[in-house]
Amino acid sequence: MSDALPEPDRVFGAPHPRDTPRLIGQGAAEQSFLEAFNTGRLHHGWLMIGPRGTGKATLAYRIARFLLSQPLQSDGGMFGAPEKPTSLDTDPKHPTARRISARAEPSLFVLRRGGAGSTDSDRQKNLEAGKFAADIRVDDVRKLNDFFNFSSAEGGRRVVIVDAADEMNVQAANALLKRLEEPPERATLLLISHQHSRLLPTIRSRCRELRISPLSEADMAEALRQALPETELNQAALAALTSGSVGEAIRMTNLSGLAIYGELVGLLASLPRMDRARALRLADAAAQRGAEDKLDMLVDLIALALARLARAGTLGTTPYPEAAQGEAEMIARLSPNPRQARRWAEVAQEVDAKLRHGRAVNLDPAALILDTLRHISQAAS
Incomplete structure (x- = not known):
């Protein structure tokens, strides 16, 4: 795949998980995997569960670098058994690490959403334009057949990262299930899941879980310094709004989320007689051409504000x-x-239903936001 192609699993303005040098705050999950490796109990399927943006993909790439750089287990012959590794660290100058960083490692396959469209040409064209499909489709999963057939000639380990498994449609999930039921030799599948309850129970039962926890305030501050070293951040406010998700904190920083939340708080403070001029400015800003990401952010922040009220x-x-x-x-x-x-x-549930319906039928964004704010104002009255 060309380095120039957009990626659906990338947070704008932050290093991609494969290029993140350190994983912060997830030592327990790392040690759990390392113990399984060192004791010869390496499961073929691992389900990495936890909130979005807490390091699941970063851990998956750390595991991929580690596995693909380790020699295959043997008795060591006349030189004795190889020393067991004490961490998942891989020298960034190692050939495997370099190839993974360049997206050129033949023993690693990343399964994720492709371009939108119904034909191969449309999907490729949309992928190049950064227009992604809403889900992972069965055709995406079937590419694993070519990967395993091609990489089997190497005779070493193979790693598959599924990011995110929640995004598979039913047909894709069933196709992946077959791989989990009959895994190729020396293959390890790493499934990233933000909402694992949405996965097929049969997929969950065939994987070993690695739980990724929300970051503490101190760990989150360190992770943000690593991801955005030259940006001044209100770390306390970001921690309060993102529940320990550094990925969400980066997204919020890049989209001026704290400023948007400040405007929303000021608007709610005017209730029960909502400041209409302020509401119009907020709706218009989110409805501008090319402002889809800010609209998404505003929708998320409205839900968050109502949840904090409740x-x-x-x-x-x-x-x-x-x-x-x-x-x-x-x-x-x-x-x-x-x-x-x-x-x-109750208002939070009503607003969520209103917003989901409005976006599904492509209502004008400004009108949708104003109608939502009007609903909140009536509830306050």
């Missing part, structure tokens, strides 16, 4: 630290008790 009223506390100036005062006024919290939880 949670605060239920617990009887206001969020600390604030994710935006005036947030604590706004939440204390709008959600002072569990009864109000239950109403905000």
Whole structure:
């Protein structure tokens, strides 16, 4: 694959997981895999589960570099058995590491969404334009046949990374299941999953789980310094809004998410008589041509604000630290008790349904956002 092709698993402005030098805050998962390798109990299928943006793909590429750079196990002959590795670290100058970084490693296959379209030519054209299919399709999975047939001549290990397994449609999932049921010799399949409950139970049962935890505030700060070394960040606010997901924090930083959330908090603070001029500015900004990512961000932040309202009223506390100036005062006024919290939880469900329907039928984004904000305003009244 050409290095110039866009990738659906890349967060704009941050290193791709294969190029991330260190995995921060996931030592337990690393040690679990390393123990299985060193004790000869290496399972052929691994399901890496946890919130989006917490390092699952980074760990998958670390494992791929590690496995493909390790000699095949043997008794060592007259020189004795090889020393067991103590970490998953791979020298970045190792030929395998260089090939993986260049997307030129023949023993690694990355299964992910391809270009949108119904024909091969349309899919290739859309892939080059960065227009990706909504799911991983059975034709994508069938490419594994060529990969395994071609790489079997090498006689070594083969690694497949599925990013993300949640994105497979039913036919693709069933095709991958056959591979998990009858894995090729020396093949390891690494399935990344943000919502593993959506996977087929039979896929989950044929994999060993590696749980990836949300990052602590200290680990997240370190991971953000690694990913965005030259960017000034409000780490406390990012941690509050992203629940320990460094990937989401990077996305929020690149799309000015904290500024958008600040505008949303200011708007909610004007309830029950919503500042209409401010609402219009927020809707218009998200509806501009080429602003689809910011629209997605605004939709996510509306859901997040409503969830924080509901949670605060239920617990009887206001969020600390604030994710935006005036947030604590706004939440204390709008959600002072569990009864109000239950109403905000209901509003969150209503808004989610409204937004999903509106986007499914391609409603005008500005009109959809204004209608959503009007619904929230009526609930506050």
